[in-house]
Amino acid sequence: MKKLLFLSLALLLSITNYSQTVFLDLVASNFSNITEIVNAGDDRLFVTEQAGRIRILNTDGSKSTFLDIRSLVGSGGERGLLGLAFAPDYDTTGRFYVNYTDRSSNPQHTVIARYTVSSNPDVANTNETILLRIEQPFSNHNGGKILFGPDDNLYIGMGDGGSGGDPRNNSQDPDELLGKLLRIDVSGATYTNPPGNPYLSGGGQPEIYAIGLRNPWRMSFDSVTNDLWIADVGQNAWDEVNVVDSSTPGLNYGWRCYEGLSPFNNGGSCPPFANTVEPVTQYSISGGSSRCSITGGYVYRGSTYPSFVGKYFYGDFCSQEIGILTNNSGNWTAEYQTPNNADGWRTFGEDNNGELYVTGGSRIYQLTDPNLSASEFSEHNFKLYPNPADNSVNIDFGLKYSKINNVSILNIQGQRVINTPTKSQQKITISTESLVSGIYLIELSSNEGFKSVEKLVIK
DSSP states (O other), rough: OOOOOOOOOHHHHSSSSSSOOOOOEEEEESSSSSEEEEEOOOOOOEEEETEEEEEEEEETEEEEEEEEEETTOOBBTSEEEEEEEEOOOHHHOOOOEEEBBSSSSSEEEEEEEEEBOOOTOOOOOOOOOEEEEEEESSOOOOOOEEEEEEEEEEEOOOOSSSSOOOOOOTOOOTTTTTEEEEEEBBBBSSSBBBBOOOOTTTOOOOOOEEOOOSSSEEEEOOTTTTTEEOOOEEEESSSEEEEEETTOEEEOTTTEEEEEEEOOOOOOOOOOGSOOOOSSSEEEEEEOSSSOOOOEEEEEEOSSSSTTTOEEEEEEETTTEEEEEEEEEEEEEEEEEOOSSSOOEOOOOOOOTSSSSEEEESSSEEETTTTTGGSSSGGGGGGSSSSSSSSSEEEEEEGGGGGGGEEEEEEETTEEEEEOOOOSSSEEEOOOOOOSEEEEEEEETTTTTTEEEEEEEEO
């Protein structure tokens, strides 16, 4: 018997034609205060909960606990288990890294620690190796994102230490790790500072890669261009998005001297604005604006939704909008949409196929394009039978079969589970024996690059 899969009404709606650009399909629910969604190079999604638990979400919707360190994590407000990153060589070393706030008081610390997977790929060992402990003078502005860059080094986004206005000027002080982008090499037993870090020879802490951040709430690397995207939460006026060449060390993002494009506090030593990173976009969080706190996301590099490719998706916690940045001949333009499922967006995620997800804390949604079937290729409609299907499905392309070069079946997470060249056949039969019960999408691709999608139900 095939295992029954929960059928989301949102997925049924997503294959119809809507005028909005982004539609959110419910993928999973019943999590607690999600802070991160990442993959380990396979079909699973790893979901961190703020209190200190990492859970696995499988493609069939089932969940399990990968690691539970709630006894170590001090959670509440902006503190907790905030980051998770799997090593580039995770398949061979089993290493992964976490960023959490510890339970010590007066002061608390940000902890960067390494763990390993056990002989069971769905369960981690509980032995911890602490690499960094960074004192936090206040309870907010912890940053929290960790991720591996294209150079295989671990990047750490640190907030300015909290309070308001960076009262200690941590962000511009190269002797402090707060308010910085750190970069360390974790391939050894502990860590080393890689060549190219700007303060290796003195003048600052050797872990620092860039300075001038306030509270970088989520950052990501574009898997095609290797550009680094950082969303930085502002103080009272402007939230911003920055994009830089990730191979450039020693950059200054401007805080506390500048908030977005505007001066904030020029007391102390401040560089000219021209010597800082200029945001690619900013938005107001003052004067009655419904926006209050930016959540950084990803540049879409999946293959399911062609209209998304190359666009950067992000969100706002208060307005519940999804922001979309589009590159128009070198100029990035922003648009904002309130999606069909609105929430206070806490974090975005990316799966192994480049598909994107977003969460407000308890539910995970996939970003989808509701207008996919309204493309130029929509005239090449095809027939599926039987539908619902059991062990196989027939696909009849009609008289246009010569224009179709590939057929894919995608699961509820947008992942390709079957991919078949058509070889100019008018009709093909695809075995579905290995698929669990539920809703799938059949996607046809034409020689001209157009796509058409139909719903398939597996009994």
